[in-house]
Amino acid sequence: xxxxxxxxxxxxxxxxxxxxxxxxxxxxxxxxxxxxxxxxxxxxxxxxxxxxxxxxxxxxxxxxxxxxxxxxxxxxxxxxxxxxxxxxxxxxxxxxxxxxxxxxxxxxxxxxxxxxxxxxxxxxxxxxxxxxxxxxxxxxxxxxxxxxxxxxxxxxxxxxxxxxxxxxxxxxxxxxxxxxxxxxxxxxxxxxxxxxxxxxxxxxxxxxxxxxxxxxxxxxxxxxxxxxxxxxxxxxxxxxxxxxxxxxxxxxxxxxxxxxxxxxxxxxxxxxxxxxxxxxxxxxxxxxxxxxxxxxxxxxxxxxxxxxxxxxxxxxxxxxxxxxxxxxxxxxxxxxxxxxxxxxxxxxxxxxxxxxxxxxxxxxxxxxxxxxxxxxxxxxxxxxxxxxxxxxxxxxxxxxxxxxxxxxxxxxxxxxxxxxxxxxxxxxxxxxxxxxxxxxxxxxxxxxxxxxxxxxxxxxxxxxxxxxxxxxxxxxxxxxxxxxxxxxxxxxxxxxxxxxxxxxxxxxxxxxxxxxxxxxxxxxxxxxxxxxxxxxxxxxxxxxxxxxxxxxxxxxxxxxxxxxxxxxxxxxxxxxxxxxxxxxxxxxxxxxxxxxxxxxxxxxxxxxxxxxxxxxxxxxxxxxxxxxxxxxxxxxxxxxxxxxxxxxxxxxxxxxxxxxxxxxxxxxxxxxxxxxxxxxxxxxx
Numbered sequence: 232x233x234x235x236x237x238x239x240x241x242x243x244x245x246x247x248x249x250x251x252x253x254x255x256x257x258x259x260x261x262x263x264x265x266x267x268x269x270x271x272x273x274x275x276x277x278x279x280x281x282x283x284x285x286x287x288x289x290x291x292x293x294x295x296x297x298x299x300x301x302x303x304x305x306x307x308x309x310x311x312x313x314x315x316x317x318x319x320x321x322x323x324x325x326x327x328x329x330x331x332x333x334x335x336x337x338x339x340x341x342x343x344x345x346x347x348x349x350x351x352x353x354x355x356x357x358x359x360x361x362x363x364x365x366x367x368x369x370x371x372x373x374x375x376x377x378x379x380x381x382x383x384x385x386x387x388x389x390x391x392x393x394x395x396x397x398x399x400x401x402x403x404x405x406x407x408x409x410x411x412x413x414x415x416x417x418x419x420x421x422x423x424x425x426x427x428x429x430x431x432x433x434x435x436x437x438x439x440x441x442x443x444x445x446x447x448x449x450x451x452x453x454x455x456x457x458x459x460x461x462x463x464x465x466x467x468x469x470x471x472x473x474x475x476x477x478x479x480x481x482x483x484x485x486x487x488x489x490x491x492x493x494x495x496x497x498x499x500x501x502x503x504x505x506x507x508x509x510x511x512x513x514x515x516x517x518x519x520x521x522x523x524x525x526x527x528x529x530x531x532x533x534x535x536x537x538x539x540x541x542x543x544x545x546x547x548x549x550x551x552x553x554x555x556x557x558x559x560x561x562x563x564x565x566x567x568x569x570x571x572x573x574x575x576x577x578x579x580x581x582x583x584x585x586x587x588x589x590x591x592x593x594x595x596x597x598x599x600x601x602x603x604x605x606x607x608x609x610x611x612x613x614x615x616x617x618x619x620x621x622x623x624x625x626x627x628x629x630x631x632x633x634x635x636x637x638x639x640x641x642x643x644x645x646x647x648x649x650x651x652x653x654x655x656x657x658x659x660x661x662x663x664x665x666x667x668x669x670x671x672x673x674x675x676x677x678x679x680x681x682x683x684x685x686x687x688x689x690x691x692x693x694x695x696x697x698x699x700x701x702x703x704x705x706x707x708x709x710x711x712x713x714x715x716x717x718x719x720x721x722x723x724x725x726x727x728x729x730x731x732x733x734x735x736x737x738x739x740x741x742x743x744x745x746x747x748x749x750x751x752x753x754x755x756x757x758x759x760x761x762x763x764x765x766x767x768x769x770x771x772x773x774x775x776x777x778x779x780x781x782x783x784x785x786x787x788x789x790x791x792x793x794x795x796x797x798x799x800x801x802x803x804x805x806x807x808x809x810x811x812x813x814x815x816x817x818x819x820x821x822x823x824x825x826x827x828x829x830x831x832x833x834x835x836x837x838x839x840x841x842x843x844x845x846x847x848x849x850x851x852x853x854x855x856x857x858x859x860x861x862x863x864x865x866x867x868x869x870x871x872x873x874x875x876x877x878x879x880x881x882x883x884x885x886x887x888x889x890x891x892x893x894x895x896x897x898x899x900x901x902x903x904x905x906x907x908x909x910x911x912x913x914x915x916x
Contacts, residue, residue, distance in 0.1 A: 245269060245323040287311070293503065327354070339510040435787065463753070463787060797822065830909060837912035840866070846875060846900040847892040850910075867907040873899030 246252035248268065257270035259279045287299040288294035290310070292619065299312035323411045330338035356364075398405060408416040419427045430438040435896045440447065451457055467473070475482060485493040493646055496503040506514035516523055526534035537545035547554055556564060567575040586596075599767035635643045657665025667674060676683065685692060718725045727736060739745060747758070762770045771777040773796050784790035795803030805812055820826070829838035834851045841848050863877050875891035882888070891904035 255513060330355075435789070437789075495656060546893060597607070837914075840907065840909050841889060842869070842907045843871075843889065843891055843905050845902045846904045847888060849886050849888045850885045852912070853884060855881055855885075855887055855912060857881055860913045860915065861887060861910055862913070863889060863908050863910045865906050865908045869905050869907055871906050872903035874906060875904045 242251070244252040246254040246269075253774065254269065254271050257272050259276055259277060261267055261270060262279075286292060286294040288296040296311070296313050297312050299309065303312055304314050304604050327335035328815035329332055338355050339354070341351060341356050342361060343360050343363050345351045345354055346356050346360040347367075349364075367566045373377045401543055408414070419425045422871050430436055449457060487490070506512055514523070519526075525536075528533055537543055635641055636647075646654040656667075657663060664763050695701055706713045738749075773781045784792045794805075795801060831838040836853075837854070839850070841850050859881065861879050863879065863882070865874070865877065868874060876894055877889060878892050879887055879889050889908065889910075891901040891906070893901045895898040
């Protein structure tokens, strides 16, 4: 049921123009009088009082007016009616002058033919006729072409430019032949001698040339050379055959004076063929003072010299130098075979017969089959087992080899002579073990000028792994230059201080000069992780007080650099002093619900709010520059009696003034504007 059962039951406050309340409908007379502001006019009352409320219009008073008939418009004797555009068109303007460039008047519209001819200066061209003219346009510029600027320039037929042309791109791409047509694209193919330049050497500029199944051809004629130079790496790769030929000259690879290695077929499973079996072809392999190596890498392999065909012969010769067979890495050397009556003859004339007298190797005399025995006898002279350059092996089967195992105090020297020796202690077979013991004296392992190698196969290699407090030094000798390498060419897993619960780890902590490289400078394709653990860590890069230049991924490659994390409340702070933070390239906010925030509130900040007083206000800002741009948005009208157009002026290094201007009156202040506004300032570089 209604709140008030009786229509006169409500005695609340009366309605006004600003508040709700009680009101009644006005009579026609009250509506005609127009002097009450506490009554409501119904549609019927408004219609009845309309003639009295709205007067008839005159040439000085706004009001009601009637539309003239066609006859009244033609007669032209009434000034109390209005004419529509249609009735105006019925009127013949007798005596009106002809329109010209300096005089208003009447004129005839040009036909399409007159528009296309372009010689009539007395008729008016409509937009429709102008469109028809541009459908088949004449030459632009006449006999002396003028400059033209176009946002889009297109041609369906052949487009020819006979003079020089400069095409700039601004920030957009320049596309040439980017449609799906099959027409050829020719650049500099005329008969004139030209120098064609493509690309530049500035910044990250790149040049990419793509081809389809028709391939890619690079041709020169006459004395023209093809020169490819690079201050960085040059890579040539092919999924098919890759050939390098010369029809009239020598093919040179590495024939300049630069001392760099040349690698051919050093990766993958390949058959590398050098030379030809045609006619008198010859292969010459020469070396400098470092020598020539055939099959001299560290991989076990079979090296075949010569063949078993017909009268093939192998000649191994030398000058006054020795001929060495198997004098390098330890291996088995077989001379002759066990078939039939094969004989091996070693002759030396009056000279000595030496077996294994050069580089360290395995020399086997006799065998372990049946009752085979080996007897080495010596008279009253000393028994000497000497291997000048080879390997000396003493085996006992399941027995024990004892050297100086009695209780006599003595000195045992193993390979202590001045010659170059390779000394191996222990075996890598199954559970073999090697123990080096020392009492209260020191245990010294010294390599004067050669390499000192400690290997453990698949087992763990431990240095100072016991519970004793000690100091482990690597490469801490006198101030001489040492090369210390950790990790080889294999897929090594290298951990430094990976189980350490305290202490610290320093890399180059005491260095004052020199370079520290992590990850090398080669063509790495793996992943380098710094502080990849799951614990909460503090990572400092160049965090000391010294001035440093920190460079991250500034090479010529197309680097993708990610700084910071999007995980939960992660934060990334990039700081700079008075030198500013410089960003080159576009800045994109790609994540959902991201924004740019300013610090505000101080006289040095670039975001804030203000309120006009009598149409103006001055805001202090000691950082503002004359070239800065200020963006202002009104936020509240407050008690303004009128609003103006917001403008600002800058006093560089001091403040800026915001003024409300009266619309249509430049330079005047709208003093009734006391609205509030927000602003932010953008600097110009």
